[in-house]
Amino acid sequence: xxxxxxxxxxxxxxxxxxxxxxxxxxxxxxxxxxxxxxxxxxxxxxxxxxxxxxxxxxxxxxxxxxxxxxxxxxxxxxxxxxxxxxxxxxxxxxxxxxxxxxxxxxxxxxxxxxxxxxxxxxxxxxxxxxxxxxxxxxxxxxxxxxxxxxxxxxxxxxxxxxxxxxxxxxxxxxxxxxxxxxxxxxxxxxxxxxxxxxxxxxxxxxxxxxxxxxxxxxxxxxxxxxxxxxxxxxxxxxxxxxxxxxxxxxxxxxxxxxxxxxxxxxxxxxxxxxxxxxxxxxxxxxxxxxxxxxxxxxxxxxxxxxxxxxxxxxxxxxxx
Amino acid sequence: xxxxxxxxxxxxxxxxxxxxxxxxxxxxxxxxxxxxxxxxxxxxxxxxxxxxxxxxxxxxxxxxxxxxxxxxxxxxxxxxxxxxxxxxxxxxxxxxxxxxxxxxxxxxxxxxxxxxxxxxxxxxxxxxxxxxxxxxxxxxxxxxxxxxxxxxxxxxxxxxxxxxxxxxxxxxxxxxxxxxxxxxxxxxxxxxxxxxxxxxxxxxxxxxxxxxxxxxxxxxxxxxxxxxxxxxxxxxxxxxxxxxxxxxxxxxxxxxxxxxxxxxxxxxxxxxxxxxxxxxxxxxxxxxxxxxxxxxxxxxxxxxxxxxxx
Amino acid sequence: xxxxxxxxxxxxxxxxxxxxxxxxxxxxxxxxxxxxxxxxxxxxxxxxxxxxxxxxxxxxxxxxxxxxxxxxxxxxxxxxxxxxxxxxxxxxxxxxxxxxxxxxxxxxxxxxxxxxxxxxxxxxxxxxxxxxxxxxxxxxxxxxxxxxxxxxxxxxxxxxxxxxxxxxxxxxxxxxxxxxxxxxxxxxxxxxxxxxxxxxxxxxxxxxxxxxxxxxxxxxxxxxxxxxxxxxxxxxxxxxxxxxxxxxxxxxxxxxxxxxxxxxxxxxxxxxxxxxxxxxxxxxxxxxxxxxxxxxxxxx
Numbered sequence: 001x002x003x004x005x006x007x008x009x010x011x012x013x014x015x016x017x018x019x020x021x022x023x024x025x026x027x028x029x030x031x032x033x034x035x036x037x038x039x040x041x042x043x044x045x046x047x048x049x050x051x052x053x054x055x056x057x058x059x060x061x062x063x064x065x066x067x068x069x070x071x072x073x074x075x076x077x078x079x080x081x082x083x084x085x086x087x088x089x090x091x092x093x094x095x096x097x098x099x100x101x102x103x104x105x106x107x108x109x110x111x112x113x114x115x116x117x118x119x120x121x122x123x124x125x126x127x128x129x130x131x132x133x134x135x136x137x138x139x140x141x142x143x144x145x146x147x148x149x150x151x152x153x154x155x156x157x158x159x160x161x162x163x164x165x166x167x168x169x170x171x172x173x174x175x176x177x178x179x180x181x182x183x184x185x186x187x188x189x190x191x192x193x194x195x196x197x198x199x200x201x202x203x204x205x206x207x208x209x210x211x212x213x214x215x216x217x218x219x220x221x222x223x224x225x226x227x228x229x230x231x232x233x234x235x236x237x238x239x240x241x242x243x244x245x246x247x248x249x250x251x252x253x254x255x256x257x258x259x260x261x262x263x264x265x266x267x268x269x270x271x272x273x274x275x276x277x278x279x280x281x282x283x284x285x286x287x288x289x290x291x292x293x294x295x296x297x298x299x300x301x302x303x304x305x306x307x308x309x310x311x312x313x314x315x316x317x318x319x320x
Numbered sequence: 321x322x323x324x325x326x327x328x329x330x331x332x333x334x335x336x337x338x339x340x341x342x343x344x345x346x347x348x349x350x351x352x353x354x355x356x357x358x359x360x361x362x363x364x365x366x367x368x369x370x371x372x373x374x375x376x377x378x379x380x381x382x383x384x385x386x387x388x389x390x391x392x393x394x395x396x397x398x399x400x401x402x403x404x405x406x407x408x409x410x411x412x413x414x415x416x417x418x419x420x421x422x423x424x425x426x427x428x429x430x431x432x433x434x435x436x437x438x439x440x441x442x443x444x445x446x447x448x449x450x451x452x453x454x455x456x457x458x459x460x461x462x463x464x465x466x467x468x469x470x471x472x473x474x475x476x477x478x479x480x481x482x483x484x485x486x487x488x489x490x491x492x493x494x495x496x497x498x499x500x501x502x503x504x505x506x507x508x509x510x511x512x513x514x515x516x517x518x519x520x521x522x523x524x525x526x527x528x529x530x531x532x533x534x535x536x537x538x539x540x541x542x543x544x545x546x547x548x549x550x551x552x553x554x555x556x557x558x559x560x561x562x563x564x565x566x567x568x569x570x571x572x573x574x575x576x577x578x579x580x581x582x583x584x585x586x587x588x589x590x591x592x593x594x595x596x597x598x599x600x601x602x603x604x605x606x607x608x609x610x611x612x613x614x615x616x617x618x619x620x621x622x623x624x625x626x627x628x629x630x
Numbered sequence: 631x632x633x634x635x636x637x638x639x640x641x642x643x644x645x646x647x648x649x650x651x652x653x654x655x656x657x658x659x660x661x662x663x664x665x666x667x668x669x670x671x672x673x674x675x676x677x678x679x680x681x682x683x684x685x686x687x688x689x690x691x692x693x694x695x696x697x698x699x700x701x702x703x704x705x706x707x708x709x710x711x712x713x714x715x716x717x718x719x720x721x722x723x724x725x726x727x728x729x730x731x732x733x734x735x736x737x738x739x740x741x742x743x744x745x746x747x748x749x750x751x752x753x754x755x756x757x758x759x760x761x762x763x764x765x766x767x768x769x770x771x772x773x774x775x776x777x778x779x780x781x782x783x784x785x786x787x788x789x790x791x792x793x794x795x796x797x798x799x800x801x802x803x804x805x806x807x808x809x810x811x812x813x814x815x816x817x818x819x820x821x822x823x824x825x826x827x828x829x830x831x832x833x834x835x836x837x838x839x840x841x842x843x844x845x846x847x848x849x850x851x852x853x854x855x856x857x858x859x860x861x862x863x864x865x866x867x868x869x870x871x872x873x874x875x876x877x878x879x880x881x882x883x884x885x886x887x888x889x890x891x892x893x894x895x896x897x898x899x900x901x902x903x904x905x906x907x908x909x910x911x912x913x914x915x916x917x918x919x920x921x922x923x924x925x926x927x928x929x930x
Contacts, residue, residue: 015766030782141913143859145866146902149885157892164888257771265867265886276774277867280781288778295774303769381825409827422818426840435836439827485826 004311012304019296020072023289024065030285077290082282087290091275095294097167098264098271102256104187108195109252113202114245120203121210121241122233129207136200144197145262151193152266162189165268190267194259202248209241243313250306254299322356323525324380324493329353329389331372331379349375351549351611352389357542359492362519362526364540364557366533366572372549373529374417377495380527381414393493410440413486417498419478423470429456429481430466436488455484460514476507483515487522495527500535512538533576537561542621545569550612552605555622565624567598567605568612653844656922663918666911673908674728681725684718701896708896710884720900723876727865728908730792730877731857737796738857739850742803747834747842749804750811761808768801773864780869791870795860803849810842844922851916855909862905878905 077087120132156164172179261273279287331350334343350372357363365373378384398408416422453463459480500508544554553566574594612625699709707716749760864870865879881901885891
């Protein structure tokens, strides 16, 4: 067990290095440097060159890369071109917002997927199963952003049940009960929209898992010994079928990261995904580099997590 | 000068392990096998599954990499032949165990049988088709079925297609890897007799690999018995069946079923006696690791793996 | 011999139905897939046909006298904030979206199949290294990386856009083909080909690939549906086609303006329906193909 975890973690190191090089090269290709935002147009170009030399921007690329990585490891992502404040400050609150949105989405999608998957698997080929399978097929074929738009239009604008932008009602004191409730209220519609449309994978996986398990010998043995139907399901089938779902956890994170950019932009939710799009519109390249890097790191960690969970759940993986 | 000569053949597979997936050991699938085969004869290679007999055959034809040792064919060395198109490739062909997986399911019979022809001979479409039809006729299939797919044939018929493909280039040596063990018993004899017929007709040499001593007895002139990658005994069919020297061979021969029901009880007693002898003298015939010793000659044709005297 | 009796005595060889005949039969039997295919062919013919007579420059020209016109006589589906005809944009947008989705599917298919076959067939160290590279690409968050690239590419146009998409989308099919190739190459028919003197190159093309063909067709069909969604998603965010070449996503992106979303349904609803119908019908065909490839699930 620890051997696999160690090996899998070691694989992550080159992945992180390659990712950082990729992002660094991207950053180098971007037009302008930190000075272009900081100085006025009246500054003598010669003086600019001097500053560039002083800052070490003419050094060989590997030295610059080393400094850049060193800075990031200490939490220094440089300064925003546009807002003239450290990028880390800009990101701070956004990351917290995105984090809570992801947690809410995960909870909701499991709340939807597990009962539906169990019903579908337990009563397979009944009308209930067909209904659920139909729903997950629609979910599979519908792009997230179209569904989110429809949800926003219906529940946000037409019915006006939910707020249509922001992460909290302005003017509330942080830390108060109202503040937390308002945050939750703002989270609900974006999280629900994502959960409803991305949960099809888990439902289908759980269904097939239960249908497979139902026909295994140990279930037939349990039935033959006279165990009640509910006992067969709760003690035997679910215990075996729910475990693989745990392994989906890491993949869910990767999916959420990809989806967050649409959801946050559609619902005007101030998270990392919105920041990424804004930074491009404002040509704020240090912010763009930092957000892309953070998204990449989060995906790598998500993959690591799911592989480790998978190896705990399914011992066969470890042999590889 | 023998036709095919295998000298101290070793095929080892690495075992990967540890945090970095390094090689931590080897599985010695074939560990020092030597034998030679005369032209026009059939040599049988016998052993239980995992004894290395199939690996030996596949190593000779180049499907498994040879770790060390030498393979000579018709006076030329063919160890680890890499090139796709060489004379040795043309002259050595193989019949595979599983008639279901050895034929490409997406190809029509004409394409399957003509594959070697396309590689080695420049024939026009028409000539090619004619050759395939002749070959099918030779193996007893209807020449009209050249446009069918393999799944439309029975196991025995599919094995005939495999044989037609193997003899298409008029090879000199055919390695037959358990050619009948996937077939129904009723079809086995048909295919075996047919293989004997074409052996005479085309002057073929067979290396016949099987776990079934009955089949081997029916087909082979000379026999080698393998156990855990090594030889335990080698000799003519006469030597092996009438005068087995090694305890392992004795047990194998004792296990051949007899059709005469009157002798059944007698057979069973004999088998039990051999089993007792096997258990008692196991340590005399195998070394500490349970492997066979080096071969020692007991007659001109007969070699047995026995510990060196003294 | 044993088979002579059951064979019909004719001089003409008996020809059995090929794999493609089976696929065709399966689609015809599946009413939903047949309907989807008919719809798709109709849309493609209509969109590519009409687009020949429509002038893209004319449609995307701003007309300040007819801003936000609702659907009516003059404009079948109304106009957008620039007074541009939504119906015309829908036709051209569908054509552009389909073209790029097809292009990306084809490119990722070629790269993915080549990569997967090489990795799986040769195995060993080559496979190890190639899979490490693939895993890395797999992990990258697709939307973010594509957006970052789109933002910095200097000469940005349809070609560079499809190349950027391709660069981060070939891994799925590569992985599927690789595991199929790993399975197949252990089968005796591949081994037999080696003993029959076929070169590796020839074995890959004449033996291995035909056996991967149904997997390739199914995966590419499903990818086509996914790519329609991905392209419109990127265009929706403003990182796909430029506004001068409208795609279905461009029309949807107008809905990021709450005014449009709430009051001007004619701009974004038709495009949404078009995307949904296209993706659903391509998926339906893909599922039918999947069943055709798997003899156990065949309906007929």
